[in-house]
Amino acid sequence: MKKSNSYRERIARRLTMMTALIILVVFTIIYVVVNYSVIENSDKALLAEVQDHLREISLVNGELIFLNKNEWEEAEHSQIQLNPIFIEIVDLEGNTMDRSPNLRGNHLTFLPDRASRDDALTLEIGDEEVRQIQIPLRHEGKIEGYMLVATSFEDSRHLLYNLLKILVVLYPVILISLFLMMRFMVGKSIAPIQIITDTTNQINQKNLNERVPLTEQNDEIGQLARSINSLLSRLEQSLNREKQFTSDASHELRTPLAVLRGTLEVLIRKPRTTEEYESKIQTALQSIDRMSEMIEQLLALARVGKFSNSDYLSIDLLEFGRNFAQKMSHDYARQIDFETNLTLPLEIEVNTKSLHMILNNLLQNSLKYSDHDSSISIRAGIHQGAPFITVEDQGVGIEEDSLDRIFDPFFRETQLLEKPVPGTGLGLAIVKKLALESGILIEVQSKKGVGSIFRLIFQEKI
Ligand code: ADP
Numbered sequence: 289m290k291k292s293n294s295y296r297e298r299i300a301r302r303l304t305m306m307t308a309l310i311i312l313v314v315f316t317i318i319y320v321v322v323n324y325s326v327i328e329n330s331d332k333a334l335l336a337e338v339q340d341h342l343r344e345i346s347l348v349n350g351e352l353i354f355l356n357k358n359e360w361e362e363a364e365h366s367q368i369q370l371n372p373i374f375i376e377i378v379d380l381e382g383n384t385m386d387r388s389p390n391l392r393g394n395h396l397t398f399l400p401d402r403a404s405r406d407d408a409l410t411l412e413i414g415d416e417e418v419r420q421i422q423i424p425l426r427h428e429g430k431i432e433g434y435m436l437v438a439t440s441f442e443d444s445r446h447l448l449y450n451l452l453k454i455l456v457v458l459y460p461v462i463l464i465s466l467f468l469m470m471r472f473m474v475g476k477s478i479a480p481i482q483i484i485t486d487t488t489n490q491i492n493q494k495n496l497n498e499r500v501p502l503t504e505q506n507d508e509i510g511q512l513a514r515s516i517n518s519l520l521s522r523l524e525q526s527l528n529r530e531k532q533f534t535s536d537a538s539h540e541l542r543t544p545l546a547v548l549r550g551t552l553e554v555l556i557r558k559p560r561t562t563e564e565y566e567s568k569i570q571t572a573l574q575s576i577d578r579m580s581e582m583i584e585q586l587l588a589l590a591r592v593g594k595f596s597n598s599d600y601l602s603i604d605l606l607e608f609g610r611n612f613a614q615k616m617s618h619d620y621a622r623q624i625d626f627e628t629n630l631t632l633p634l635e636i637e638v639n640t641k642s643l644h645m646i647l648n649n650l651l652q653n654s655l656k657y658s659d660h661d662s663s664i665s666i667r668a669g670i671h672q673g674a675p676f677i678t679v680e681d682q683g684v685g686i687e688e689d690s691l692d693r694i695f696d697p698f699f700r701e702t703q704l705l706e707k708p709v710p711g712t713g714l715g716l717a718i719v720k721k722l723a724l725e726s727g728i729l730i731e732v733q734s735k736k737g738v739g740s741i742f743r744l745i746f747q748e749k750i
Contacts, residue, residue: 296471297471299474300467300470300471301467303470304463304470307463307466311462312459315455315459318455319451319452319455322447322448322451323448326447327408329444330408330419330441331407331408331419333439334373337373337437338421338423341437342423342425344356345377345435347427347432351385352432352433353385354377354388371439372390372439372440373388373438374388374390374394374396374418374437374439375388375391375435375437375438376435376436377435378398378433378434379433380434391413394413394414396411396418396420396438397411397436398422398436403422403434405422406421406423406424407421408420411438416442417441417442417445418439418440419438420436421436421438422434422436422437423435480503480513484512484516487499487501488500488516491520496520496527497524498520499517500513500516500520502514536697537586537698539698540712540713544578545579547571547572547575548575551568551571551575552572554568555568555569578710578712581710582712585714585715585718588645588714589697589717589718589721592721592725593725599639599641599642600637600638600639600640601638602637603638604633605635605675606630606633606634609626609647609666609677612626612647612651612666613625613626614626616651620655622655622660623663623664624651624663624664624665625664625665625666626665627667628667628669630669634668634669636675636746638728639726642722642723642726643726643728645718645719645722646722646744647666647744649715649718649719650719650742651666651679653681653715653716653740653742654679654680654681654683654740656709656710656711657681657684657740658681658683658684658739659682659683662682664679664680665678665680666679666680667680671745674745674746674747675746676744676746677744678743678744679741679742680742681739682738683739683740684737685735685737685738685739691732691734694732695717695719695720695730696717697713697717698712698714699713723744727746727747728744728747729745729747730744731743
């Protein structure tokens with residue numbers, strides 16, 4: 289629970305942080321743009337006023353004054369001005385020459401260092417904020433003084449302040465609600481993962497048949513659930529196989545042990561003749577041999593997969609098969625032929641130890657399950673682009689029903705034979721495991737009373 293919570297928090301936090309940055313940029317842009325347009329509008333109005341009032345100024349006795357100041361004063365008294373314009377005329381040193389009545393006791397500020405610039409700037413008259421512009425007044429080309437024109441900036445400032453207030457309040461409100469919403473959404477979307485975790489935690493060896501509930505959607509979470517279920521199925525199958533194998537192995541070892549014990553018990557009951565001793569000891573030794581052989585085979589089966597990579601060699605399959613057939617024919621004094629219709633070497637990359645063990649096991653079976661005078665052939669070639677090697681005998685053959693099971697550990701068909709053939713039922717299980725590990729495909733063709741063909745197909749295409 290804790291883990292998924294922290295994941296939820298982490299995602300929500302990261303997304304919120306990213307959004308916080310984006311919103312901050314957007315809000316700043318909004319504020320800057322509004323601020324710019326408000327100032328621009330106010331300055332436009334100011335410039336319009338300048339044009340109006342410039343015409344009303346006149347140079348009288350070296351003094352710059354308003355011509356129709358009286359009208360102005362009257363207008364001032366008779367109407368309420370929403371956006372009053374303040375005007376002051378100063379000489380070159382900044383001394384007041386005339387000013388609009390609405391300034392009352394106040395003065396506009398003359399900035400000598402901005403004398404040549406005619407753009408507006410924000411200043412203060414008393415405790416009121418204004419946008420002010422200063423225009424040089426020329427008479428016959430000569431600057432006689434300056435007209436300072438200002439308009440109140442209070443309303444605009446108020447508007448900008450309100451906008452800022454709204455943005456500052458909105459910012460945390462948006463972010464907090466976004467964080468909570470994201471946490472909720474992320475929590476909701478990872479809820480199925482929590483169910484998967486809970487179910488998987490409850491599964492152990494005893495209830496390995498349980499499965500993670502599947503969601504309808506085939507999204508990433510659905511795929512995860514399906515993958516876990518297929519992993520569980522594989523585990524269950526392999527555990528069942530393991531259980532079956534252990535029980536079969538114990539059963540198979542118990543039989544010769546029981547024979548051994550029975551034989552020795554019979555021997556100990558009363559004194560016996562030398563012949564009887566010899567015969568019973570022979571039986572006991574056979575049981576021990578059978579157990580040894582089985583333990584050998586079990587060890588071989590356990591060792592599959594322990595070959596190193598250095599056993600992977602590039603070999604000529606024809607030469608390998610020919611040598612193998614020759615050696616086996618010699619060792620077992622049986623007719624073992626090697627056949628191929630290829631003339632050029634057939635190069636394959638293979639684990640040579642595995643291949644040798646597989647061929648040996650197949651050949652041992654062919655030797656065991658066929659008459660001594662029948663021949664065995666090893667054939668190599670290419671079929672549909674894939675190299676192959678077969679071991680063929682003209683022996684007893686295998687029942688069709690058994691073909692699927694001959695590779696299972698401990699499976700034997702010997703009870704069907706007239707004379708029992710020694711064996712453990714592990715040889716083909718070893719072959720299958722080795723082939724699987726080396727990437728070799730095995731096919732079997734067999735007919736009861738006719739013979740069997742075991743074909744090894746190598747994956748690499750030529
Ligand atoms: P084992 O030979 O020790 O019984 P295997 O695993 O090698 O064990 O073989 C399993 C079974 O498959 C054998 O018991 C036999 O019935 C059958 N089998 C395998 N190879 C042949 C063959 N070449 N001819 C006839 N039967 C075979």
